[in-house]
Amino acid sequence: MGKNIFNQELENYFSTRRSIRKFADREVSKELLDSVLALAAKAPTCGNMQLYSVVVTRREECRRELAALHFNQPASTGAPVLLTVCADFARFTRWCEINNADAAYDNFLSFTSAFADAMILAQQITTIAELHGLGTCYLGTAIYNGPEIARLLKLPRMVFPVACLAVGYPDGEGVETERLPMEAFVHEETYRADSDEEIVRLFKAKDDYPANAQYVAENGKANLAQVFAEVRYPRAMNEEFSRKLLEYLNF
């Protein structure tokens, strides 16, 4: 049987972890980062193919150029290290070609396998880094500006950024964010079709959360959902980036 090493300290870590967007002026040593990356690579991977790569950006000029493609979010401009985690079927495909194997991985199914592999690795890096006292923040813009990031980092065909992690020593504790009650996302045996009344109930704590109420006022909207759908992640942006991505990936 597996060994249960869970304890109160780990419970505290997992229950209180926060993303960090402000970093101390302190390097993350190559030795520490290498040990995090090496351990993270023991995470599960599809057929043990390791369909990922990580581009480590440390040099100031490179960080500045990369941060610009993340819309200069504070986490991207202030972190001493940016890790661009990529879905990568290029390395595996080239190995197949060298071995006269008929590789066919430039397609949507293979993209999803590599995407999953890269996200598993990204989250394993996040957990191991945070357990070491580092702070991290995902930059969702990795995918939005994927084609431009691919050009900057010289990613070849079949290598696509799916997550960027800002990593450094935290300056401050980060901001606590609310979560939906667990029954909102857990379904027993089959997916439960919630009534509108139930959805309203599940999101009520989120609607009522003080920081969210302030956010609604600042954006001049009637409610939080409108801030999300019409300001933060609006139709025109979603549809334009979708077209651009599908054109670039060309499945």
Add this chain to the structure above:
Amino acid sequence: MGKNIFNQELENYFSTRRSIRKFADREVSKELLDSVLALAAKAPTCGNMQLYSVVVTRREECRRELAALHFNQPASTGAPVLLTVCADFARFTRWCEINNADAAYDNFLSFTSAFADAMILAQQITTIAELHGLGTCYLGTAIYNGPEIARLLKLPRMVFPVACLAVGYPDGEGVETERLPMEAFVHEETYRADSDEEIVRLFKAKDDYPANAQYVAENGKANLAQVFAEVRYPRAMNEEFSRKLLEYLNF
């Protein structure tokens, strides 16, 4: 600054963890599973939208039907619990609609955001479950047979399975698998275009790994790459499933 709680016990866990495909005849209590799921939901999530759902399959008949869609892999037939982790923009979209917000999340960009969120959650569940002494195994077939799984689990539009985790108490220790050397997937500042000689070197330990050599012989192929590209993940399968998925998702 963040607290460093990493120690030798965690190092041992992360460096020796293995996927488990054979489970003891022992239930995973609802209390334990709920605590794992609740903690996992503190993982990072895109804009705090929690674009995921988890369908918990415990009933024997349901597990049998679901396992069939995972090609009856041993991990799927023998586990007391199967967790189907789904990219889910349906709940959030319905909340927006109820609030008269112009939601536009039925597109490729939004799918990638929800995919990333769901994979982060899946890996967080994996880590927390394993730290509790549970064994887990990802079933990559979650995506392959996504449309059929969606029908079985009654997933509505904008809810799509991206990972299935078999969870239970381990029977045995699982099989150790080799990994590529770290320099194979870590790139400094920009992506390093490896020469063919370098790729051969990076994969050499994998080619030479005793279990892999046996695997090549059993499949009557010339090398490991051919087993992957022509037997395990062959062209016809990849291309057929890609077409089927793109048709179903209809971006």
